[in-house]
Amino acid sequence: MKKILSQTLILLSLFFITGHFSSCKKDDCDNDSIPQNEVCRTSNLPVVMMHGFLASGDTWANHAMRFSANGYDDDMLYAFDWNSINQGNSVDLLDDYIDEILAETGASQVDLIGHSAGGDLGYTYLNDSTRAAKVAHYVHVASSVQPGPAGANGEIPTLNLWSEDDEIAAGGDITGATNVKLVGADHYQVATNAESFAAIFSFLNAGKTACTTSIVAEEPVQLSGRVVTLGENTPLAGASVEIYEVSASTGFRVSTSTETTLTTDSKGYWGPFTAKSNTNYEFRVVSADPNDRIVHYYREGAIRSNKFVYLRTFPPAGSTIALLLNGVPENATQSAVVVFSSSQAVINGRDSLSAGGVDLSSAQYASPAKTAIAYFLYDDGDSQTSGDPVGFFGSFSFLNGVDVFFPASPETTIPIYFNGRTLNVKNWASEEGVIVPVFD
Numbered sequence: 277m278k279k280i281l282s283q284t285l286i287l288l289s290l291f292f293i294t295g296h297f298s299s300c301k302k303d304d305c306d307n308d309s310i311p312q313n314e315v316c317r318t319s320n321l322p323v324v325m326m327h328g329f330l331a332s333g334d335t336w337a338n339h340a341m342r343f344s345a346n347g348y349d350d351d352m353l354y355a356f357d358w359n360s361i362n363q364g365n366s367v368d369l370l371d372d373y374i375d376e377i378l379a380e381t382g383a384s385q386v387d388l389i390g391h392s393a394g395g396d397l398g399y400t401y402l403n404d405s406t407r408a409a410k411v412a413h414y415v416h417v418a419s420s421v422q423p424g425p426a427g428a429n430g431e432i433p434t435l436n437l438w439s440e441d442d443e444i445a446a447g448g449d450i451t452g453a454t455n456v457k458l459v460g461a462d463h464y465q466v467a468t469n470a471e472s473f474a475a476i477f478s479f480l481n482a483g484k485t486a487c488t489t490s491i492v493a494e495e496p497v498q499l500s501g502r503v504v505t506l507g508e509n510t511p512l513a514g515a516s517v518e519i520y521e522v523s524a525s526t527g528f529r530v531s532t533s534t535e536t537t538l539t540t541d542s543k544g545y546w547g548p549f550t551a552k553s554n555t556n557y558e559f560r561v562v563s564a565d566p567n568d569r570i571v572h573y574y575r576e577g578a579i580r581s582n583k584f585v586y587l588r589t590f591p592p593a594g595s596t597i598a599l600l601l602n603g604v605p606e607n608a609t610q611s612a613v614v615v616f617s618s619s620q621a622v623i624n625g626r627d628s629l630s631a632g633g634v635d636l637s638s639a640q641y642a643s644p645a646k647t648a649i650a651y652f653l654y655d656d657g658d659s660q661t662s663g664d665p666v667g668f669f670g671s672f673s674f675l676n677g678v679d680v681f682f683p684a685s686p687e688t689t690i691p692i693y694f695n696g697r698t699l700n701v702k703n704w705a706s707e708e709g710v711i712v713p714v715f716d
Contacts, residue, residue: 499582512564
């Protein structure tokens with residue numbers, strides 16, 4: 277966590293410088309197909325999940341789908357999107373958010389989960405008896421070691437998840453908490469993998485075993501989410517989300533017509549969109565502000581409804597993150613690609629990632645200490661691929677900038693390979709928008 281805080285200071289200095297209920301027994305449940313509307317939970321409390329540094333609510337997408345497969349209603353699952361860079365009054369905003377959820381659901385308490393910097397926010401929030409009274413259980417995920425359970429007097433039942441393979445938050449047992457050490461999990465997997473969910477579900481449900489830890493297929497598949505700025509999570513109201521079905525083998529649109537065009541509300545929320553199962557889509561995001569950059573998101577085919585499909589845009593000029601993104605080109609000659617792995621880091625020797633034939637999982641760009649989840653790929657101006665670092669991305673955990681030249685003409689496919697999975701995207705000119713392939 278000290279590393280993250282120091283990187284925040286660097287960023288800030290750059291800114292100033294420039295219905296049916298039944299109890300499932302584990303043996304009675306099929307891990308591959310939970311019956312629709314089957315309820316495997318015992319808790320009726322809303323779950324509020326807080327992301328970490330530079331992240332957004334989609335950190336929790338996989339767990340949210342697992343919660344729903346175990347009987348949680350989607351409208352009882354919430355993500356608190358906060359500005360982890362300029363944290364300001366985040367505690368007060370979280371308190372207001374929880375109050376809104378309690379009023380909306382009629383619940384008297386929530387269950388609270390915090391990942392990484394969100395874990396520090398969780399402990400700060402709960403260090404007040406009035407606020408702590410609104411929380412029944414707290415889950416501390418891949419975050420700093422604390423002297424005891426959460427709460428002003430350590431009164432909140434606390435689950436602490438950590439991994440020795442987490443190179444961002446060293447982790448360790450917390451005296452008085454329920455401690456679970458995950459084996460082989462990187463900083464993001466502590467918040468996203470099946471073992472993590474199993475521990476969380478059991479803790480929130482009086483020791484009960486989840487009926488499934490899989491993301492279980494269902495029909496229909498409904499997708500919805502939020503449009504926010506990268507890092508700062510400022511919602512974009514009135515943005516257009518154009519959704520196109522694309523060919524999985526080429527990344528090209530199946531039709532010139534959209535499947536639908538949705539407009540974000542005042543808080544940046546969009547959807548729902550009824551998708552075809554296991555079908556690839558392009559989400560073209562156009563801000564209401566003509567000065568903002570267009571973004572083309574390409575996502576793997578979904579098999580289950582997901583309310584946490586986040587579409588991040590570039591923040592406006594003058595913001596802290598915008599300084600980091602200044603070098604990303606906007607011209608007719610080359611494509612700008614940002615490869616995003618949403619549920620795990622890319623680790624050299626464990627994972628394999630390439631884009632357009634360029635290896636991105638090398639020791640240089642995928643060391644465990646880097647814990648890379650986002651790769652900004654563009655040319656430094658000589659129309660050649662050198663594979664050298666570009667921009668300031670290398671100064672930060674989670675991010676890489678790599679000199680890769682993707683010509684914008686002629687129209688062609690850029691193949692992205694990650695651990696045996698493939699996302700093919702069209703080589704849009706960077707003046708037509710930034711391309712973001714997302715591996716869930």
